[in-house]
Amino acid sequence: MKNKNVKVDHLITRKGNKRRQFLKMSGLAIAGSGLILSCSDDDDFSTPTTDPDPTTFDLGGGDLGVLNYAYALEQLEADFYTKVVNGSYWSGAVAEEKEILQDLYNHEINHREFFKTALNANFDAELVLPESLEFDFSSVDFSSRDSVLATAQLLEDTGVKAYNGAGKIIETAAYLVIAGKIVSVEARHAAAIRSIIGGDMGDFKLFAGDDAVDPTTGLDGAENPSVIINAAGGFIVTPFTANQLP
Amino acid sequence: MNIIKFLDEFTSENLTQKGASRRDAFSTFSSLGKKAAIAAVPFGLATLSNKAKAATMFQTNEAVDALQLALTLEYLEASFYLQALNSNVLDQDNTGMSTAIYEQISMHESAHVTLLEDTLVSLGETPVAEPTFDFTAGGAFDPFNTQGDAATSYAQLLALAQAFEDTGVRAYKGQAGALMGNDDLLTAALQIHSVEARHASEIRRLRGLKGWITQNQRGAGMPEATQAVYNGEENIDQATIITTDLGDGSPFTLDAATEAYDEILTGDESVAIASLFIVS
Numbered sequence: 001m002k003n004k005n006v007k008v009d010h011l012i013t014r015k016g017n018k019r020r021q022f023l024k025m026s027g028l029a030i031a032g033s034g035l036i037l038s039c040s041d042d043d044d045f046s047t048p049t050t051d052p053d054p055t056t057f058d059l060g061g062g063d064l065g066v067l068n069y070a071y072a073l074e075q076l077e078a079d080f081y082t083k084v085v086n087g088s089y090w091s092g093a094v095a096e097e098k099e100i101l102q103d104l105y106n107h108e109i110n111h112r113e114f115f116k117t118a119l120n121a122n123f124d125a126e127l128v129l130p131e132s133l134e135f136d137f138s139s140v141d142f143s144s145r146d147s148v149l150a151t152a153q154l155l156e157d158t159g160v161k162a163y164n165g166a167g168k169i170i171e172t173a174a175y176l177v178i179a180g181k182i183v184s185v186e187a188r189h190a191a192a193i194r195s196i197i198g199g200d201m202g203d204f205k206l207f208a209g210d211d212a213v214d215p216t217t218g219l220d221g222a223e224n225p226s227v228i229i230n231a232a233g234g235f236i237v238t239p240f241t242a243n244q245l246p
Numbered sequence: 247m248n249i250i251k252f253l254d255e256f257t258s259e260n261l262t263q264k265g266a267s268r269r270d271a272f273s274t275f276s277s278l279g280k281k282a283a284i285a286a287v288p289f290g291l292a293t294l295s296n297k298a299k300a301a302t303m304f305q306t307n308e309a310v311d312a313l314q315l316a317l318t319l320e321y322l323e324a325s326f327y328l329q330a331l332n333s334n335v336l337d338q339d340n341t342g343m344s345t346a347i348y349e350q351i352s353m354h355e356s357a358h359v360t361l362l363e364d365t366l367v368s369l370g371e372t373p374v375a376e377p378t379f380d381f382t383a384g385g386a387f388d389p390f391n392t393q394g395d396a397a398t399s400y401a402q403l404l405a406l407a408q409a410f411e412d413t414g415v416r417a418y419k420g421q422a423g424a425l426m427g428n429d430d431l432l433t434a435a436l437q438i439h440s441v442e443a444r445h446a447s448e449i450r451r452l453r454g455l456k457g458w459i460t461q462n463q464r465g466a467g468m469p470e471a472t473q474a475v476y477n478g479e480e481n482i483d484q485a486t487i488i489t490t491d492l493g494d495g496s497p498f499t500l501d502a503a504t505e506a507y508d509e510i511l512t513g514d515e516s517v518a519i520a521s522l523f524i525v526s
Contacts, residue, residue, distance in 0.1 A: 102496070103456065107506035109497035110489055117487050164436040167422070168429040174485050176426060180419040180439065181484065181507040185458060187443035188508075192457040195448055204346035207448040208354065208441060218357030219437035220444070 059225075060127060061244030063171050064119075068129040069225050069245060070179070071115035073162055076235060077155050078112040079135045081105035084152070087142030097145075097196060104152070104189050111182055118178075134237040149197055156190035157212055157221070158231060159183070164222035169245065187220070309431070310366070312424040314374050315513055316435070317362040319417055321376045322520055323410055324359045327352035329381065330403055333390035338400040344452060348407075351445045358438055365431070378525040381406065386471075401467065404453050409472045411446035412459065413511065413519050416475075418442060420510035443508070458505040474519055478509045 059068040084090050085105050090098060119128040141147040163183035170176045191207040198206025213220050225245040229236075327348055330336065336345045366373040381389050389406055391399035418439040425432040447457030455465040462480040464472050482489045482503050489503040496502060511519075 099456075103458065103502070103505065106497040106499075106502035107458075110492060110503055110506040113492035113497070114484060114487055114489060117492060118485065121487070160440050164433065164440055167436045168432050170426075173423045173426060176422055177419065177510065178485055178507075180422050180436070181509065183436065183440055184415045184419065184443035184508040185506055187440040188447035188457040191444035191447035192451060195451055195457075204343045205350040207347070208350055208444040213354060213441050213444070214357075215353060216357060217361055218354035218441060219361075219434065220440040222433050222437050 057129060057240040059129065059240060059242045059245060062169070063175055064123055064127060065225075065242065065245045066166050066169050066179075067115055067119050067175070068127075069166060069229075069242065070163070070182075071112070071119060071129050072133060072236075072240065073159060073228070073232075074108055074112040074115055075129075075131075075133045076135055076232060077108040077159065078105075079133075080137060080140075080151065080155060080235075081108050083137055083140070083142050084148055087148070089143050089145050089148050093145070100192055100196070101148075101152070104156075107185060107189070114178075129240065130238070133240075135235050136237050137235060139234065149193055152193045153190065153197060156186055156193055158228060159186040160190055161221035161223045162225070162228040164220060165224050165228070169225075308424045309428070310369065310371050311513070312421040313362060313366055313369075313371075313431075315421065315516065316418065316438075317359065317366065317373055318377065319414060319516065319520055320355055320358040320362055322379060322523060323414065324352070324355040325376070325379050326381055326406065326410060327355055329390055330407075333399075333403075335389070335391045335396060335399045335403050338396055344400075344404070347448055347452060351407075351411075351449075354441055354445070358441075361434070361438075365434075379523050380525045381523055383522050404449065405468055405472070407449045408446070408453055408455075408465070408468065409475050409519075411442055411449050413475050413516065414442040415439065415446050415508055416511035417513075417516035419508065420512050420516065456505070459508065460501050461504045474515070478511075480504055481507070481509050 059065045059072070081101065081104050084101050090101055093101070116128075116131055137151075140151045160183060163179050163186065167176060167179055170179060190212070194209065194212070195207040198204060198209070203209070223231075225242050229242055330348055331345070331352055336348055338344075363373045381387065387402045387406065388395065388399050389403040393399075418435060422432065422435060422439075425435050450457050450465065453465070453467065459476060459479045462473075462476045462478065464470075464476045480500075482500065484507055489507065490498050490500055492498055492503075497506075
């Protein structure tokens with residue numbers, strides 16, 4: 001890691017302020033249980049040791065929650081593409097597909113490490129999602145072109161919907177811009193994977209097919225974290241909750 | 247509202263100084279070359295639960311200006327793709343592939359125009375009128391083949407589309423902050439933004455490029471005049487985190503670290519690009 005020189009001045013100023021303390025306390029207090037939120041007007045926050053399930057991580061709310069959420073999604077994608085570029089389909093793939101999947105691996109790893117660094121620069125370690133979430137891709141055949149490409153399409157389309165739906169939760173403009181910078185790259189990925197699959201089928205419109213972009217409004221998808229996490233649940237082994245996100 | 251008046255108001259002083267005519271502004275832009283792109287994307291709009299709420303929340307000129315800019319850029323894209331499809335230039339590929347791609351994009355851009363117009367009306371605002379466009383940029387290009395060189399026109403038609411789409415992605419991103427605070431509008435804008443990115447990826451791939459932007463490279467075959475669309479894409483400082491310093495290996499090369507993040511264009515930068523193709 002070379003991130004010791006990283007400076008996040010405008011974000012670091014949050015360290016130690018009241019909002020951060022609140023996040024820290026509430027994160028501990030409600031880990032694993034959204035029910036305690038209903039007790040926010042009493043003294044429970046001073047006794048976080050009452051946490052009923054300290055082993056289940058909660059993503060948190062606001063910017064912290066969105067950053068942890070994005071970090072989880074990027075870990076998922078990065079883990080998938082790591083398996084892809086170590087699999088037999090990729091090693092024998094045609095040059096174009098090999099290059100695209102290598103690029104997607106590169107981009108998702110970079111995104112993952114960005115969120116890890118941003119989170120640790122701005123929040124206490126116990127509030128940051130663990131860096132080694134475990135995933136289950138046993139349903140994917142990494143020797144199969146069809147299996148890999150179909151999963152890639154699913155993950156990229158899901159990523160687009162996830163970021164589009166999370167934008168409204170973001171409180172800090174700088175983070176909204178970062179999310180925008182990433183989501184358009186996820187959309188470029190989705191289109192490229194769809195373009196390959198569409199080419200196989202003779203469907204030259206699949207890059208932005210009617211199944212992804214509403215043909216009447218011209219709008220892409222957008223879903224709340226709860227919907228996305230539920231949809232991705234089949235791949236996620238390490239449990240976490242998103243009790244403070246919609 | 248007159249489009250030129252809107253653009254004059256939107257654009258910063260250094261682009262249209264007091265007393266400077268539109269002709270002067272064009273002459274400044276023409277140094278970019280002829281190309282340029284445009285792009286566009288509007289910001290979204292969305293179904294608002296009621297007009298009163300919308301009117302209350304959108305009195306700020308910033309949000310309305312963002313929507314008007316978005317509409318202007320969508321007008322440009324929608325007009326471009328309709329003219330492209332009417333020109334038969336896309337038949338050059340002999341496969342129907344480019345026509346199919348343009349049809350899908352054209353459908354989306356026209357839908358975005360309608361969505362933005364309807365949203366502005368719902369906010370009690372008058373949408374800017376559709377400008378008159380000149381996709382030859384003063385005779386520099388012949389994308390719709392009025393002069394009998396179909397192969398050149400085809401190349402220009404694809405190059406312009408790439409410039410417009412890559413600009414659109416950046417332009418929307420640059421306006422997102424203006425829509426913070428209204429969940430419906432922001433979300434819709436993001437939903438348009440990612441569609442523009444899908445378009446950009448596909449047009450780039452149709453031209454033989456990667457779907458994503460490496461450093462500030464406009465890519466093979468793109469006229470130098472389109473460089474304004476790509477300047478700044480070499481950024482590696484994301485919220486003060488340096489994306490080439492996050493680790494070792496291929497994900498942290500300059501190429502990967504710049505491809506992984508698209509950059510914004512300011513409103514002024516977006517207007518400057520679009521203005522190359524606006525006659526009145």
